[in-house]
Amino acid sequence: MFIIKYIKEVFSGLKSLAVGLRRTLYYFTHHKEIITEQYPDNRETLKLSDRFKGEVVMLHDENNEHACTGCTACELACPNATIKIITQFDITPEGKKKKALDKFVYHLELCTMCNLCIVACPTDAIKMAQTFEHSVYDRSELTKILNKPGSHIRAGVE
Amino acid sequence: MVEEIGTTVEGDVLINVGPQHPATHGVLNLLLTINGETIKKVEPHLGFIHRSIEKMCESLTYRQFIYVTSRMDYLSAHINNHACALVVEKGLQVEIPSRAKVIRVLMDELTRIASHELWWGAMAMDLGAFTPFFHAFRERESINDIMEETCGARLTMNYIVPGGVMYDLHPDFQKRVKDFITLYKLKIHEYDEMVTGNIIFQNRMKGVGYLSAEDAISYGCTGPTARGSGVSCDIRKLYPYEVYDQLDFDEILETGCDSFARYMVRIREMNQSIRIIEQLIDTIPEGDFQAKTKAVLKLPKGEFYQRVETARGEFGVYIVSEGGNTPYRIKFRSPGFSNLSALDQMARGSKLGDLVAMMGTLDLVIPDIDR
Numbered sequence: 001m002f003i004i005k006y007i008k009e010v011f012s013g014l015k016s017l018a019v020g021l022r023r024t025l026y027y028f029t030h031h032k033e034i035i036t037e038q039y040p041d042n043r044e045t046l047k048l049s050d051r052f053k054g055e056v057v058m059l060h061d062e063n064n065e066h067a068c069t070g071c072t073a074c075e076l077a078c079p080n081a082t083i084k085i086i087t088q089f090d091i092t093p094e095g096k097k098k099k100a101l102d103k104f105v106y107h108l109e110l111c112t113m114c115n116l117c118i119v120a121c122p123t124d125a126i127k128m129a130q131t132f133e134h135s136v137y138d139r140s141e142l143t144k145i146l147n148k149p150g151s152h153i154r155a156g157v158e
Numbered sequence: 159m160v161e162e163i164g165t166t167v168e169g170d171v172l173i174n175v176g177p178q179h180p181a182t183h184g185v186l187n188l189l190l191t192i193n194g195e196t197i198k199k200v201e202p203h204l205g206f207i208h209r210s211i212e213k214m215c216e217s218l219t220y221r222q223f224i225y226v227t228s229r230m231d232y233l234s235a236h237i238n239n240h241a242c243a244l245v246v247e248k249g250l251q252v253e254i255p256s257r258a259k260v261i262r263v264l265m266d267e268l269t270r271i272a273s274h275e276l277w278w279g280a281m282a283m284d285l286g287a288f289t290p291f292f293h294a295f296r297e298r299e300s301i302n303d304i305m306e307e308t309c310g311a312r313l314t315m316n317y318i319v320p321g322g323v324m325y326d327l328h329p330d331f332q333k334r335v336k337d338f339i340t341l342y343k344l345k346i347h348e349y350d351e352m353v354t355g356n357i358i359f360q361n362r363m364k365g366v367g368y369l370s371a372e373d374a375i376s377y378g379c380t381g382p383t384a385r386g387s388g389v390s391c392d393i394r395k396l397y398p399y400e401v402y403d404q405l406d407f408d409e410i411l412e413t414g415c416d417s418f419a420r421y422m423v424r425i426r427e428m429n430q431s432i433r434i435i436e437q438l439i440d441t442i443p444e445g446d447f448q449a450k451t452k453a454v455l456k457l458p459k460g461e462f463y464q465r466v467e468t469a470r471g472e473f474g475v476y477i478v479s480e481g482g483n484t485p486y487r488i489k490f491r492s493p494g495f496s497n498l499s500a501l502d503q504m505a506r507g508s509k510l511g512d513l514v515a516m517m518g519t520l521d522l523v524i525p526d527i528d529r
Binding site (some may be wrong): 012013014016019020022023024038043048049051052053077079080112113114116117129 | 289312328355
C-alpha cells in the first residue's frame, strides 16, 4: 500500500520536526539554562586558571630583585627565538668579573605560549601570567624587556 | 585553466568554491565542473595555508617540534602531540610512568569528544541549522575549561612532552571530568532530538555521498570516514598504544557507506570515549607524571614511525634520524589529506547542494591537510 506508507512517512516526518522544535521552545522559555559569557562586562570577576598561559613575565620581589642568572636556558629552549638575553659583566665586591643579566628581551608577537622556557628555567625566574588582552596600536609595543629597570639578581641564586 | 576547459562538453561550467567560502571551514579551494546542478568533477586545490611545517621541524629539537603539530589539526592538537611524543620515546627507548600513560589517554579522549562536538555543530550549520552549534559549544566549553585548568590552554595545549606530561593533573581534574560526564549524559539526547531524528536532515544525508568500502581503502581513508563504509581501521584497536589494549570499548562500524553512516559513527564514538573516560577516571595510578630524560634529547640513527588515532583518522609521524638533536627528515601522515581525496569519488553525479553536506561529514580541518 503505497498511499498508507506515504502518509505514515509524512506524519513521522512532521513528528520529528515537532520533537526538535519542542527542544528549541524549551530553551526559548528557559533563559536560565542558556550559558553566555558576558566577556567585556565581567572583567573584574573573570578568574582564569592559575596555569593559564598568557605571557611570560619575570618575578620580582619587594627589593626589586629577580632570580635570573642569564644562563640562556630559556633562549635555547624556545622554538621561535622569542627570548633574547643580553648579558653584561658586573664587578663583584671581591673585584671579580661576574656575568649578569642586562636585558631580558621578550617578543610577545613571536610567542606561541608553549611553556618550554618556563620548564627549562633552572631558577624559576620566569613564569606565565594570566593576562590575555594583548592588542596594542603598534607592533613594536609587543617587544618587552622583562627585568625591571634597576633590578638585581637575588643574593644566593646561582 | 584552458586545458581543464578543453575536457568539458557543451554546457559544463567551472566554478570555484572557496578559498573564502565559509562552508569549506578554512582556506580550501574546490574547482567544480558542473553541468546544470550535477557535479561532474571536484578538484581540491591546496596550498593556501601551507606553512612548511615538515621542513620547519628539521631545524627544531625533539622537544621543540611537538608544539608545531598543535597547529596542524588544531581540534585534536592533543592527539597530534601524543603521536610526536610516542615516536621520540620509541627512539629513546624510554619507559614512561603508568600515571602519565593514563593522563595521556584521558586527555586524548576528552579531545576527541570536543572535536566531535565541534564537528557536529559545524556540520549542522553547514546544512542550515544554526542552533545546534550553540548546543555543541555548551558541552565543548566544559571540556575546554578542564583543558585550561590542567594544561593551561584551551586549544593548543602542548601538554604532552617526551617522557610523560608537562605537569601533574590539577587537583580538581577528577571532579571536573565527572561533572562533565554528568552534563554530557544529561544533554546528549538533545543531539538526537534536534538533528539526528530530523526528517529534513535525514533526507539530506541518507544515500548521499556514497563511498564503498573498496574506494575507502583505495583512497586511504581512515577514521570515521572509512568506518562509515564498514572498514575496520581503528588504530586504538589494531595497533594499541599506551593503555588502550587494557580498556573495554567498541570500534564503531557502520555499513551505510553514505553521509548518514559517517555521521552516526561520530555520534556513537563520543559515547565510546565517555566509556573510556569512565573506566580510567577513578583509577588514575599514583606516581610520577614524567620519566627522567636527558636535557638534550638525541635519537639514535635510524627511522621511527608511530601512528595514533585522532578524531579524524590515522595520524602518523615518521622521523629519520642521523643521530643529532634535530630530525634529518620528518613526515606527517595526516588523516584529512586522504579523506579529502575521496571527495571527488563521493560527489560525482550528485547535486551541488549536497556537496557541502558531504564535506561536512568528512570533518575537514584545512591546516591539517595543507601543513
